[in-house]
Amino acid sequence: MEKRELTCICCPRGCMITVVTDGKNIGEVNGYTCRKGKEYAEKEVISPVRTVTSTVRILGGERPLTSVKTKTGIPKDRILACMQQINGIVAEAPVRIGDVLLEDVAGTGVPIVATKAVRPL
Amino acid sequence: MTIETYSVVVIGGGPAGLAAAIAARKAGILDVLILERDREPGGILNQCIHNGFGLHTFQEELTGPEYADRFIVQARELGVACELNTMVMGISRERVVTAMNREKGMFRVQAGAVILAMGCRERARGALNIPGYRPAGIFSAGTAQRLVNMEGYLPGREVVILGSGDIGLIMARRMTLEGARVKVVAERMPYCGGLKRNMVQCLEDYGIPLKLCHTVVDIQGRERLEGVILAQVDEKGRPIPGTEEAYTCDTLLLSVGLIPENELSLEMGVELDRVTSGPVVDENLETNIPGVFACGNVLHVHDLVDYVSEEAGRAGKNAAVFVTGRPAEGERRQIPLTAGQGVRYTVPQRICVERTEPCVKIRFRVDAVFQDSYISVYRNGERIMHRRKAVMAPGEMEEVILPGAMLEACTGSERIAIKIEKE
Ligand SMILES: Cc1cc2nc3c(=O)[nH]c(=O)nc-3n(C[C@H](O)[C@H](O)[C@H](O)COP(=O)(O)OP(=O)(O)OC[C@H]3O[C@@H](n4cnc5c(N)ncnc54)[C@H](O)[C@@H]3O)c2cc1C
Numbered sequence A: 001m002e003k004r005e006l007t008c009i010c011c012p013r014g015c016m017i018t019v020v021t022d023g024k025n026i027g028e029v030n031g032y033t034c035r036k037g038k039e040y041a042e043k044e045v046i047s048p049v050r051t052v053t054s055t056v057r058i059l060g061g062e063r064p065l066t067s068v069k070t071k072t073g074i075p076k077d078r079i080l081a082c083m084q085q086i087n088g089i090v091a092e093a094p095v096r097i098g099d100v101l102l103e104d105v106a107g108t109g110v111p112i113v114a115t116k117a118v119r120p121l
Numbered sequence B: 001m002t003i004e005t006y007s008v009v010v011i012g013g014g015p016a017g018l019a020a021a022i023a024a025r026k027a028g029i030l031d032v033l034i035l036e037r038d039r040e041p042g043g044i045l046n047q048c049i050h051n052g053f054g055l056h057t058f059q060e061e062l063t064g065p066e067y068a069d070r071f072i073v074q075a076r077e078l079g080v081a082c083e084l085n086t087m088v089m090g091i092s093r094e095r096v097v098t099a100m101n102r103e104k105g106m107f108r109v110q111a112g113a114v115i116l117a118m119g120c121r122e123r124a125r126g127a128l129n130i131p132g133y134r135p136a137g138i139f140s141a142g143t144a145q146r147l148v149n150m151e152g153y154l155p156g157r158e159v160v161i162l163g164s165g166d167i168g169l170i171m172a173r174r175m176t177l178e179g180a181r182v183k184v185v186a187e188r189m190p191y192c193g194g195l196k197r198n199m200v201q202c203l204e205d206y207g208i209p210l211k212l213c214h215t216v217v218d219i220q221g222r223e224r225l226e227g228v229i230l231a232q233v234d235e236k237g238r239p240i241p242g243t244e245e246a247y248t249c250d251t252l253l254l255s256v257g258l259i260p261e262n263e264l265s266l267e268m269g270v271e272l273d274r275v276t277s278g279p280v281v282d283e284n285l286e287t288n289i290p291g292v293f294a295c296g297n298v299l300h301v302h303d304l305v306d307y308v309s310e311e312a313g314r315a316g317k318n319a320a321v322f323v324t325g326r327p328a329e330g331e332r333r334q335i336p337l338t339a340g341q342g343v344r345y346t347v348p349q350r351i352c353v354e355r356t357e358p359c360v361k362i363r364f365r366v367d368a369v370f371q372d373s374y375i376s377v378y379r380n381g382e383r384i385m386h387r388r389k390a391v392m393a394p395g396e397m398e399e400v401i402l403p404g405a406m407l408e409a410c411t412g413s414e415r416i417a418i419k420i421e422k423e
């Protein structure tokens, strides 16, 4: 078991968390302020995930783009594949916050959802 | 010119303005008006499409537009009036707001209380001392953010970023994801200007190097940017000869900090703090002009929107108290709060002797990186608070809460100071 130092990225407070791990199992976790941080640290040392945010083209809307996110984190090594698929999406206005614009991004099982409403022109 | 009246008028419809208006409304004020120059409310959050907002307010991680939407919906449901595409031109000491938009032309509003929530803008490149020509391809990080996230336009393919403020870090990741190559982030100071989490998830995740104690000493290219020269700097910030390194790039992003937008405040005679560039306020977030309050980035630059919303909520509530009739004015007795050794500034800068809230929340920033140090509060030279903190950095805002008991029996002749001490 080794001790790893991480900066929690779940919120801007950026707590320093230490995790004891052998890469498969988790030992002691210290330094987190809230539950989210503990979960993050445990996941980060075994299989790190990230939420990806970007934009998607909108046709017939009052603005040319909506912003989007992966509904939950996706494995770090799928980020580039995810971006490629996001860049291929074109949606039509109206778009509401939470609308699913792609069911399963890059084989992760995670949907791409809109984070900004776009009204039709 | 027509003149309308509103009990509370909020200048700016970003997260600060929205939260202040909502709080004033919830405190019982029926007529609250927001004046916003943009075509939509939400302020800077509209271009901050990344996630990480509001975890502590909503127990979920939201993107900027989603966070803003929560407040926009609430303001609408509460019947807060909002004039968009409306530029505020001036405010008088008697709280008459002069504004302009297409439909009404120039108009005036008499406000019972005014809440300043104009946010901040990026430091101009003119303020930087970079020699050479000024070719195309040099942007402020916030301008680049707007171009990429709102217009869908990628400003360049090979990027160098000067300054490690949060916008620069966020844009390093954003442009990488859009297919650009971000070669390096150079920071003049010996520490990162942005949040640690952004250093991790925007730079380390993508293998983008951060060069501390480095700056741009030359810009190459006449029409379009072709490259920059970086050099290491000494403790005084002077470039060290022989450390120059050339980088080819077509884009240079400047992320060298934000300054509160206080032209309106200054013109109306609001006293400004030389360090924060924002108004000097008391614990009610009231400026030197009675009935004029300030919150959000116009007051001091925040990195956490949750803090902005919380602070703005207090400003809104106190504005409501002012409108509904505060005990007779008279001379306001106030205790000055000083930023002692290691502390760059405090907000508030003053505490009223006749307080309305039991405790006083003080936010401040340190002026260097401190490890294993103490935040100490002194009253007339006597230490009344002493709290250990493992790490403090200028990039992260700190907070102390003074319980009412510590301020008991104050007359206004006291002095309160916050210092950072080794023991
Ligand atoms: C790039 C970036 C990334 C960030 N990332 C995070 C993050 O990950 N997590 C987090 O919690 N926080 C983050 N923040 C911080 C947070 O977004 C800001 O602190 C917050 O937006 C400040 O709110 P505000 O209302 O004070 O200012 P603003 O959002 O700037 O709003 C001010 C409003 O006032 C209007 N206005 C100004 N002058 C006038 C006038 N004369 N007349 C009419 N209207 C006027 C403007 O148009 C604007 O809409 C980030 C900030 C930036 C810039």
Ligand code: SF4
Residues within 6 Å of the ligand: A008, A009, A010, A011, A012, A013, A014, A015, A032, A033, A034, A035, A036, A037, A038, B055
């Ligand atoms: S542990 Fe909790 S408080 Fe600390 S950074 Fe992570 S999410 Fe934020």
